[in-house]
Every structure is written in structure tokens, then in C-alpha cells.
Amino acid sequence: MKNRLKVLRAERDWTQAQLASALDVSRQTINAIEKGKFDPSLPLAFKAARLFNMAIEDIFQDESD
């Protein structure tokens, strides 16, 4: 699964630690999601969508799309 988390975070000038804190996860988890090594659960993806005030599919896309 691809995601735009790193771009969206950079646009807002947030650090991984700040984003991790806002999503209540570890910084390592944010790093793994940004690198595409770990796919977040649906609740975490929705939480990220709410935080960025975007639709979930605007942040996370299926690899085949």
C-alpha cells in the first residue's frame, strides 16, 4: 500500500515524533508506515485522515491503483 504520509507531514513541517504523538503510536511505526514497510490498521488510517482533514483514500492508495 502506498501512502502520502511523508509528503503531508513535510507540508505541515511536522516531525515524525510529532505525528507519532498525535496518532498515539511510536515514532518507529510512523517511519515504517512512511517507508511502506508496515500497513496501518483501518482505525489508524482513519485517525490519520481525521488529523490531516482529508479522505482516507487521499492518503492511502492500493499499490495496484
Add this chain to the structure above:
Amino acid sequence: MSLSSQNNENDYSKRNCHNTRHLRNWTIAWVISMAIAAFAPKYVWDFNTVLSIIGVVICIAVGFGMLLANRKYLQGLDEMQRKILFDAMALSLGVGLVLGLSYELLEDIKLITFQPEIPHLVMVMCFTYMGGIIAGHRKYQ
């Protein structure tokens, strides 16, 4: 949009540190209670039955306290950290089952002369668990 206020108060890290300390304390208490239950009957109270039973009951009770602390620790982790630990646990259980039964078999078919001991299996499972955690962290690094 600023997240500076949230950065000062990292709930996840604080919760994780608290749960880790809690689990460490329960684990130390369990090891001590286990040592007392194992060695005190011989060296302290000369196999007094009542005291030995109390020692074992305390050891089991503290062991369950440790299990509850471990459950709280796991529930406090985020989904990736939890997955790393669950994968390591599954690996440890599988290796323990396969090697444990094979180890037992070695004595049954007279390939080893000594009695297989549970602590050997526990050590294998601990090392496998640690290896699984390290591999999990490297995988998601």
C-alpha cells in the same frame, strides 16, 4: 497547523515507559518468589510443608500478576510493536514445541543419556523470542 503542544506530551512514550517499568517490577518479583520457592525449603526452613506450600502459592500468585502486567504492556503498545511481539511469540512457541518434543524424543530413543530438563527448553524459547523481536525490529526499520 501546529503539533507543538502534543509534542511536549507524548502519551504513547509515557504510557509505554510506565507499562515497561510495571512489567519489569513484576518480573523481578516473580524471579525472587521463584528462587524462594525453589531454594528456601532446603536452605531456610528445612522442608517445612506449610511454609513450602505458602512459598509455591505466592510464586504462582506473583506469576499471575506478571502475566496481567504483560497483558497490560501488550495492550499499551501500538499496532506495529504489538505485531512484532506477537510474531516473536508465535516463533518462540513453534520452535519450543518442535525442539522440545524432539529433545524429549532424543532421550526416549537413547540418543542422549541425560534427562531433558524444562529449563533447557525455556532458554531456547527465550533466545528464540529475543531473536524474533530483533528480526521484527530490523524488518520494519
